[in-house]
Structure formats: structure tokens, C-alpha cells
């Protein structure tokens with residue numbers, strides 16, 4: 001398994017699903033989607049572990065969204081949504097990631113029908129953990145992800161709450177665009193998103209069967 | 222200068238500007254933007270010269286948009302919009318490209334305030350020419366780009382008609398996200414966009430001082 005530095009250096013595409021946990025859909029007053037939708041983040045937005053703080057652009061209301069990330073291990077095209085084994089086999093490993101979002105920029109883009117790329121794509125807007133071996137997450141739909149700000153728990157939910165599960169996500173993406181080795185897929189965020197600003201400390205982690213997975217531990221100022 | 226195959230293989234980000242020619246803004250009934258806006262296409266959408274046809278996904282109304290593309294030669298961050306020389310120095314070479322767009326998918330996304338990534342990101346949705354040396358386009362704001370469908374001229378305009386010029390584009394992008402060597406920037410499409418379907422033949426090209434630049438010649442079924 002490649003380390004996260006190598007993954008970040010070679011990554012050519014980051015696809016993220018929107019509105020994939022019911023309670024998060026409600027908190028943003030969004031419609032529950034009938035089918036998954038996706039957006040791209042640029043590889044230049046990746047913030048490696050211990051590489052410094054998230055940088056808030058001037059005038060931006062910055063929100064955290066903790067998400068389970070999949071690092072693809074092979075080329076995937078036209079995956080059958082029922083092919084759970086095919087989906088799992090195509091994954092090289094996992095990461096925990098924070099899909100930082102310029103919420104005011106995104107709200108403006110939504111209102112005007114404009115793309116989300118800027119709102120999601122600033123430098124440092126994707127802090128990532130170290131790589132997590134597949135053996136450490138036997139079932140990616142049964143992992144507990146959490147995020148705290150300045151010691152206060154903000155997000156804490158199980159990946160079993162995803163509206164569209166991982167095989168369906170990989171199927172929908174790979175029917176549009178080929179997933180390549182090294183691509184990253186962010187699988188959506190549970191409820192509890194909110195603003196952070198310069199100096200706030202975000203911690204995030206992932207538990208399996210109640211036990212912390214060390215590689216997932218993140219701390220970002 | 223790298224060849225287009227190498228550029229495509231190493232490319233990590235493709236940023237495209239929207240609504241950058243006044244007459245194209247009008248034809249889509251859009252608002253003329255007060256500032257440029259951008260969206261990402263995935264590197265997996267690149268279609269190399271002579272690599273086969275553009276593939277129309279089922280149910281998709283597919284539009285062509287011919288555009289001058291910049292291939293970045295170095296890292297660029299926070300470029301001053303007045304720094305024309307800095308902008309030109311950061312460009313390694315040019316390409317001609319067709320920003321294929323699933324127009325009905327995009328219209329739906331706009332209406333719902335959803336991202337454009339799918340509408341712009343299908344495999345084969347970015348046919349490219351060979352690399353064009355900088356010496357062949359002495360002034361990128363004075364090049365004539367054109368596209369025909371089945372022998373009928375559809376788009377034919379000069380890059381001097383861009384609403385936001387190249388230094389401003391690179392400034393705005395690089396203030397949000399670092400431009401890296403090998404990234405591609407598409408600079409917008411002139412008026413005349415329209416639908417193509419399976420079997421239609423698109424030709425495109427670029428003229429400088431009335432003369433064809435051979436490397437820009439494209440033919441895509």
C-alpha cells in the first residue's frame with residue numbers, strides 16, 4: 001500500500017458525493033437526492049498530515065465536513081451497482097479526510113447555478129489522514145467517523161447511515177468517468193457540519209468496533 | 222516542450238473558464254459575469270489525437286465548445302492580474318481543445334444549483350490537438366479559432382474577444398488554487414456552440430495571421 005505522500009503526489013482526480021447522509025441533507029435545508037450527485041476537488045487542495053493549517057481565504061465562511069475516503073487501487077469503468085465485491089476489490093486503502101467548503105461561496109454558486117469548483121477547491125481545503133489499510137476497516141459501511149472543534153464533538157456517526165452505499169457510488173462515478181489507480185473518492189459527510197476559522201483546532205478520527213484506528217487520527221489547526 | 226501524450230498522462234488539473242466571450246454568453250441566455258468563474262474537468266476526460274470518437278452517453282445532448290488551452294510550465298500562485306509577462310512565462314505551450322458539454326445535464330444542474338462536474342466530465346469529453354509551441358502563437362490574445370461540423374463552419378472567432386484575458390484568468394485561478402506544471406487551462410469558447418451526435422465529424426483549427434497552425438488541426442468523429 002502506498003503512503004499518503006505518494007498518493008497525494010500521484011492523484012489525478014478527487015470525486016466527492018454530496019448529500020449522502022440524511023441528517024446532513026436536512027441541516028443544510030437541501031432536498032434528499034433521488035440519485036447521487038458528485039463534484040470534483042483538485043489534487044492541489046490536499047493538505048498532508050502535519051503540513052500546517054487550513055488557510056481561510058479572506059471573506060470566506062469555511063465549513064468542515066469529515067468523510068471516509070477511498071483510494072482506488074485499479075482502473076474501474078462501468079461497475080455494476082450490485083457488484084459489492086468488485087467495488088471492494090478496486091479499493092487500495094482508506095483515508096479520513098475533511099472536505100473543507102467555502103460555504104458562502106457555495107451558497108452563492110448554488111443560487112446562480114454556477115459550478116462548485118472554487119467553493120471546494122482552495123489550497124489546503126482537503127486535510128487527509130495517513131493511509132488506512134483495508135484490513136483495518138473490514139466493512140467500510142460499518143465505521144464510526146467523528147470530528148471535534150476545540151475539543152467539542154461536532155460530527156460523530158456511522159458510515160452505515162450513507163444514503164448511497166460505496167458500490168453504488170463507484171458504479172455511478174465509473175459510468176461517467178473512468179476511475180484510475182490513485183484517484184480518491186470522498187463518500188459524504190454526516191450531520192454536524194459547521195464553521196471554523198483561523199486558530200480553531202479540528203481533530204478527527206475513525207473507530208471500528210469501538211476501537212480507534214490510529215492511522216485515521218487527524219489534528220489540523 | 223512535452224508532447225500531448227505526456228501532458229495528458231501527467232495532468233492533474235484542468236480548469237475551464239465559463240462565459241468568456243460576450244456573444245456566447247448571449248446565445249445561452251446567460252448573464253454576463255462581473256468576474257470570471259471556473260470549473261474543473263477531470264484528466265480522465267482527455268481524448269488524445271486519433272484516439273477514436275467522442276462517446277455520447279445515452280440520453281445526453283452533447284455540445285461542442287472550441288477553446289484555446291494553456292499548458293502550464295511551472296507552479297503559479299497568487300499571480301498579479303497585471304503581470305502579463307509572468308502569465309506568459311508560466312505557460313509551457315498551447316493546445317486547441319473541445320470542451321464537450323452534456324448540455325441537458327448541465328441545464329438540469331444549473332436549475333437545481335448542483336455541480337457541473339458530471340456534465341463536463343464524461344470520458345472522451347475533452348478532445349485535444351497536439352502541442353503548439355509558444356513561438357507559433359506570439360500573442361495568445363490574437364489567434365483565430367474555429368470549429369466545423371460535417372463541413373459546416375460553426376465557430377470562428379478571434380481570442381481578442383475574450384472578456385477576461387489570460388493574465389486575469391491565471392491570476393483568479395492561482396489565487397484560489399495553485400497551478401502546477403502540467404495543469405491545463407481552457408480559456409472559454411466563442412459563439413456558435415451547438416449539438417453534435419454520434420457520426421458527426423468535428424474539425425477544428427487555429428490560425429495566426431491568417432495562416433493555419435498545423436499542430437492545432439483536429440478531426441474528431
Ligand SMILES: [Mg+2]
Pocket residue numbers: 039040115116117260261336337338
Ligand atoms: Mg463543479
Ligand SMILES: [Mg+2]
Pocket residue numbers: 016017018065067099188189
Ligand atoms: Mg462533502
Ligand SMILES: [Mg+2]
Pocket residue numbers: 237238239286288320409410
Ligand atoms: Mg467551455
